[in-house]
Amino acid sequence: MTPRDRAAVRDALRSTSPDLLAYLERRVSVREDAADLLGEVLLQAWRRHTSLPAEPTRQRMWLFTIAAHVLANHRRSIRRRTSLAERLRAEVATTPPASDPAERHAVRDAVLRLHDAQRELVMLIHWDGFTIVEAAELLGLNASTARSRYAAARETLKRALEEPLRQAAEA
Amino acid sequence: MDLDQLLDESAPPVTPPTPHLERELHALVAATEPENRRWPRRVTVAAGVAAGVMGLGAAATAAGVLPGWPSFSTSSGQTCTVEVWAEELAPGDGEPVSATFTEAERAATLTAARAYLADFDYAAVDRAQAIAWWQDEERRVRAAQDDPAERQPRLTGDDLEVTAVSRWVIDRLRSHLAGQGLDVRAVMVGTSTTGCML
Numbered sequence: 017m018t019p020r021d022r023a024a025v026r027d028a029l030r031s032t033s034p035d036l037l038a039y040l041e042r043r044v045s046v047r048e049d050a051a052d053l054l055g056e057v058l059l060q061a062w063r064r065h066t067s068l069p070a071e072p073t074r075q076r077m078w079l080f081t082i083a084a085h086v087l088a089n090h091r092r093s094i095r096r097r098t099s100l101a102e103r104l105r106a107e108v109a110t111t112p113p114a115s116d117p118a119e120r121h122a123v124r125d126a127v128l129r130l131h132d133a134q135r136e137l138v139m140l141i142h143w144d145g146f147t148i149v150e151a152a153e154l155l156g157l158n159a160s161t162a163r164s165r166y167a168a169a170r171e172t173l174k175r176a177l178e179e180p181l182r183q184a185a186e187a
Numbered sequence: 188m189d190l191d192q193l194l195d196e197s198a199p200p201v202t203p204p205t206p207h208l209e210r211e212l213h214a215l216v217a218a219t220e221p222e223n224r225r226w227p228r229r230v231t232v233a234a235g236v237a238a239g240v241m242g243l244g245a246a247a248t249a250a251g252v253l254p255g256w257p258s259f260s261t262s263s264g265q266t267c268t269v270e271v272w273a274e275e276l277a278p279g280d281g282e283p284v285s286a287t288f289t290e291a292e293r294a295a296t297l298t299a300a301r302a303y304l305a306d307f308d309y310a311a312v313d314r315a316q317a318i319a320w321w322q323d324e325e326r327r328v329r330a331a332q333d334d335p336a337e338r339q340p341r342l343t344g345d346d347l348e349v350t351a352v353s354r355w356v357i358d359r360l361r362s363h364l365a366g367q368g369l370d371v372r373a374v375m376v377g378t379s380t381t382g383c384m385l
Binding site: 017018020026029030033034037038041042047050054055058059061062072104108120121124127138139141142143170173174177 | 190191193194195196197198199201202204208209211212213214215216217219220221274275
């Protein structure tokens with residue numbers, strides 16, 4: 017790997033790692049596990065560095081695709097803990113998460129009750145900030161399928177959240 | 188408040204971004220860089236032969252990376268994609284080397300290495316022989332490491348298998364180049380694997 021290649025990978029990882037950590041934290045049952053998974057994502061990114069796209073948005077998509085695969089593997093098996101991630105694991109474990117007002121719980125519960133195929137789409141768009149086209153790519157869907165699924169998910173959520181939405185409007 | 192806003196704000200809380208977290212993330216990025224991982228450096232057998240270590244190299248279809256081993260099934264049943272590749276030696280790559288090489292020597296070595304690897308018959312490698320050869324080398328390296336606490340761990344299982352075979356390929360490459368009056372240290376040679384956990 018040339019020094020220039022190395023710098024390109026390093027820059028992409030540094031700029032995306034906070035979002036990758038957040039993405040992983042939101043999808044694991046033990047929050048600290050996100051640190052180990054991030055370590056694995058970074059290792060895989062270095063391993064595959066020749067595939068790193070040149071354009072920053074594509075780099076981000078590429079890294080999230082790796083993260084999605086790592087997460088899928090994590091769900092299939094118990095992860096080995098990597099010593100590389102130990103310090104970050106401790107950081108995640110000892111830092112309290114940002115505040116979590118109770119009113120958000122009802123919305124989150126409704127999202128989590130969605131059908132699998134709709135839930136991840138909504139999470140990618142609203143929790144991780146992807147566009148619907150980007151979310152479709154990460155999920156291996158074509159854009160029109162993603163749009164119809166997303167529309168169906170919104171209808172389900174609207175029905176489930178009728179009361180919270182009414183209260184919010186009154187407030 | 189509309190549905191979009193409610194959904195946007197429903198994300199579970201995560202570790203807040205702080206300067207300390209940023210430092211830890213940068214440290215993790217640095218710690219995962221191939222050249223910073225510990226044992227690849229220690230087992231490197233020659234300058235210019237980079238971390239020829241399975242699982243730590245590049246996954247490779249980009250220009251300059253040779254097609255290698257499209258599919259490798261380990262004894263435990265994992266299937267990996269394994270490749271051995273040669274690239275130009277860039278400043279800072281590989282181990283420190285006392286010999287210097289002219290541009291013409293580097294170019295000739297790279298051409299020869301790529302040609303050899305492109306035609307290499309991976310299926311002909313005797314896996315047991317490669318493992319025995321690797322373990323001899325591993326013993327020699329470990330014996331030279333005086334402090335038991337710092338001694339590199341013995342490889343086992345799939346890690347041993349893919350490492351041994353890939354190092355065997357690199358060793359054959361070294362011999363082939365030497366037969367042509369070329370020195371493998373004039374190029375960057377490494378191995379990669381994807382698709383399996385080592």
